Amino acid sequence: MSQTDIEIVVDDPTAPEDDSPSVVGSGTIEILVCLLLLALAITLGYDNWRTGASWDATGPEPGYFPFYLSLILAGGSLYGLVTALVARRAASGSFVTRAQARRVMAVFVPTLLFCLVTQFLGLYVASFLLIASFMRLVGKIALWKSLLTALVFTAIMFVTFDIAFDVIMPKGPLEAAFGH
Amino acid sequence: MEALGLLFHGFAVLLTWKTLVLMMVGLVLGIFVGVLPGLGGPNGVAILLPLTFTMDPTSAIVMLSCIYWGALFGGAITSILFNIPGEAWSVATTFDGYPMAQQGRAAEALTAAFTSSFIGSLVAVLLITFLAPMISSFALKFGPPEFFAVYLLTFCSFVGLGREAKHKTVISMSLGLLLAGIGMDTVSGNLRMTFGSAELLRGINFLVAVIGLFGISEILLTMEERLALRGHAASISLRVVLSVWKDLPKYWVTLLRSSFIGCWLGITPGGAIAASFMGYNLAKRFSKDPESFGKGRIEGVFAPETAAHASGTAALLPMLALGIPGSGTAAILLGGLMVWGLNPGPLLFVEHKDFVWGLIASMYLGNVVGLVLVLTTVPIFASILRVPFAAVAPMIVVSCAIGAYAIQNAMFDIWLMLGFGVVGYVFKKIGIPLAPFTLALVLGNRAEDAFRLSMIGSGGDLKVFWSNGLVGSITTLALVLLFWPVIDGLLGRVGLTQRTRATSR
Numbered sequence: 001m002s003q004t005d006i007e008i009v010v011d012d013p014t015a016p017e018d019d020s021p022s023v024v025g026s027g028t029i030e031i032l033v034c035l036l037l038l039a040l041a042i043t044l045g046y047d048n049w050r051t052g053a054s055w056d057a058t059g060p061e062p063g064y065f066p067f068y069l070s071l072i073l074a075g076g077s078l079y080g081l082v083t084a085l086v087a088r089r090a091a092s093g094s095f096v097t098r099a100q101a102r103r104v105m106a107v108f109v110p111t112l113l114f115c116l117v118t119q120f121l122g123l124y125v126a127s128f129l130l131i132a133s134f135m136r137l138v139g140k141i142a143l144w145k146s147l148l149t150a151l152v153f154t155a156i157m158f159v160t161f162d163i164a165f166d167v168i169m170p171k172g173p174l175e176a177a178f179g180h
Numbered sequence: 181m182e183a184l185g186l187l188f189h190g191f192a193v194l195l196t197w198k199t200l201v202l203m204m205v206g207l208v209l210g211i212f213v214g215v216l217p218g219l220g221g222p223n224g225v226a227i228l229l230p231l232t233f234t235m236d237p238t239s240a241i242v243m244l245s246c247i248y249w250g251a252l253f254g255g256a257i258t259s260i261l262f263n264i265p266g267e268a269w270s271v272a273t274t275f276d277g278y279p280m281a282q283q284g285r286a287a288e289a290l291t292a293a294f295t296s297s298f299i300g301s302l303v304a305v306l307l308i309t310f311l312a313p314m315i316s317s318f319a320l321k322f323g324p325p326e327f328f329a330v331y332l333l334t335f336c337s338f339v340g341l342g343r344e345a346k347h348k349t350v351i352s353m354s355l356g357l358l359l360a361g362i363g364m365d366t367v368s369g370n371l372r373m374t375f376g377s378a379e380l381l382r383g384i385n386f387l388v389a390v391i392g393l394f395g396i397s398e399i400l401l402t403m404e405e406r407l408a409l410r411g412h413a414a415s416i417s418l419r420v421v422l423s424v425w426k427d428l429p430k431y432w433v434t435l436l437r438s439s440f441i442g443c444w445l446g447i448t449p450g451g452a453i454a455a456s457f458m459g460y461n462l463a464k465r466f467s468k469d470p471e472s473f474g475k476g477r478i479e480g481v482f483a484p485e486t487a488a489h490a491s492g493t494a495a496l497l498p499m500l501a502l503g504i505p506g507s508g509t510a511a512i513l514l515g516g517l518m519v520w521g522l523n524p525g526p527l528l529f530v531e532h533k534d535f536v537w538g539l540i541a542s543m544y545l546g547n548v549v550g551l552v553l554v555l556t557t558v559p560i561f562a563s564i565l566r567v568p569f570a571a572v573a574p575m576i577v578v579s580c581a582i583g584a585y586a587i588q589n590a591m592f593d594i595w596l597m598l599g600f601g602v603v604g605y606v607f608k609k610i611g612i613p614l615a616p617f618t619l620a621l622v623l624g625n626r627a628e629d630a631f632r633l634s635m636i637g638s639g640g641d642l643k644v645f646w647s648n649g650l651v652g653s654i655t656t657l658a659l660v661l662l663f664w665p666v667i668d669g670l671l672g673r674v675g676l677t678q679r680t681r682a683t684s685r
Binding site: 008009010012015016026029030033037040041044047048051055058059060061062063064065066069070072073075076077079080083095096100103104106107108110111112114115118119123127130131134135138139140141149153154157160161165166167168169170 | 409574
């Protein structure tokens with residue numbers, strides 16, 4: 001059998017380089033996350049205290065259970081903060097390298113734009129724009145292939161969800177023009 | 181043998197053209213999801229959940245569980261052919277599966293993987309068929325304190341037995357429980373933690389969070405890595421299948437051992453990943469020739485795959501019988517049950533016989549159909565990987581958005597999904613586990629209700645959790661598990677001191 005031959009090869013020319021410098025260390029991010037969680041715990045804890053975290057005639061008040069949870073969360077994040085600060089002396093690994101950050105942003109920013117466009121022009125227009133431009137600009141795929149894929153995929157989604165399964169998506173002026 | 185009669189009834193429910201077609205669709209979609217990078221079992225099921233909103237619950241669960249079986253099968257394809265585990269539980273499969281493919285035995289390895297997956301799930305489904313009705317009828321006697329004790333046990337075992345840093349598990353779990361509490365309080369009807377926002381009134385939907393945490397964050401993580409891949413193409417001939425099956429009886433000890441490990445770890449939360457590694461390591465340890473593992477030994481494929489699938493299937497047992505999911509995917513299926521208006525828990529077996537037995541019957545049928553399907557269509561699915569990620573990634577983003585929006589028809593949920601995507605990305609990179617968060621988010625309200633109802637019943641006396649033998653032993657067990665690392669350490673020290681005394685003597 002000739003199955004030893006490698007038959008499927010996919011290259012990744014824009015792959016992040018291995019020697020790219022680190023943008024930020026994991027230790028720093030860990031400290032940041034713990035601080036944010038601590039702030040969240042305090043905010044939620046305060047809100048629950050305001051709602052009522054003690055007992056009344058009928059039993060525990062609405063804030064009782066979440067109030068103690070915010071205490072646990074605050075405790076956990078404080079502990080995490082201290083360990084992260086102590087461990088900071090030792091070299092911590094890289095959270096993300098510059099090349100990796102560039103690639104992650106290449107997906108994150110279009111996704112963010114996609115959400116914005118969905119809000120104003122509807123999901124299907126946004127979907128077409130996202131797929132076509134992502135394939136063309138990030139993937140460097142031929143324009144006609146990108147447009148065709150985007151069109152076919154969006155059409156399939158529209159037929160599956162809006163028509164076949166009656167799951168209605170947000171729509172904008174374009175769909176309105178066609179009476180949907 | 182009441183279970184058998186009900187099971188046959190379940191098959192009768194299933195055997196209509198409509199359900200069979202849905203089953204095939206689910207399996208194909210599932211294998212797709214399992215093969216594609218950046219999509220896995222839990223998020224595949226979460227994204228495709230909206231498709232089922234307008235179906236009746238039985239058809240819906242059949243399709244969704246088939247997506248799950250498909251994803252379990254699909255993970256093995258990329259592990260063996262490309263050395264890329266499609267799912268974390270397929271990592272152990274690459275150890276021997278990929279070397280086999282390199283030696284030109286890809287077809288053999290794939291057949292072994294699919295067959296052992298099938299055997300693993302079969303053992304677990306048999307267990308579910310006979311054990312789940314017993315457990316649920318036992319659990320019918322549970323009151324709120326017992327339920328809270330069981331929830332506590334679930335949470336504590338995550339903290340005590342998880343491999344991540346304890347404080348990170350605690351953070352993830354308390355955050356999940358807190359977010360679950362946002363919105364209307366189910367007992368008193370008061371609003372909590374909404375800060376006057378109308379959007380937060382509805383609360384944070386569990387499925388929206390899951391789609392963001394697993395779907396969006398997975399794409400961000402996938403992009404960070406080098407996406408180049410080289411792999412083998414393989415087609416499976418009947419001759420190879422038969423020759424692997426002929427040798428199966430030789431490996432019955434491995435298969436049985438892995439099935440047991442899988443079932444055990446599947447029922448206790450912890451899951452398929454641990455099961456696959458444990459299955460592999462034990463097979464290696466008990467082997468007469470441990471050196472040959474990692475170099476393309478067929479047992480090295482049998483052991484982890486059987487365990488992973490037994491565990492993935494057994495995770496549905498506590499979900500069906502008690503309403504407590506044993507894995508991330510089971511948690512999402514549980515979220516689905518609530519969307520379809522079913523109340524998970526022991527009453528399910530009484531009130532929705534058709535649904536439960538239809539689901540159990542679909543596990544048998546889905547696995548048989550799935551086995552045949554993957555064996556015949558492997559070449560097609562392997563070639564999906566030729567599709568560039570730049571085309572797949574935006575499609576996944578769109579599917580995630582559709583899924584998130586469809587749950588409550590809210591634009592806010594799309595933004596929430598994006599937010600959870602970032603949270604998931606950061607959490608994964610600094611080692612905060614996501615599974616406890618998911619579980620806490622789906623169980624949060626139920627756990628709180630159980631706690632408050634028992635408190636109301638007892639007049640605020642915590643002793644209610646030790647008021648009888650049953651609830652007392654569950655609560656105690658939960659606390660033992662929570663402090664297990666400490667207890668284990670103490671026991672170790674005692675053992676150590678005795679040993680040193682023995683040697684000094």
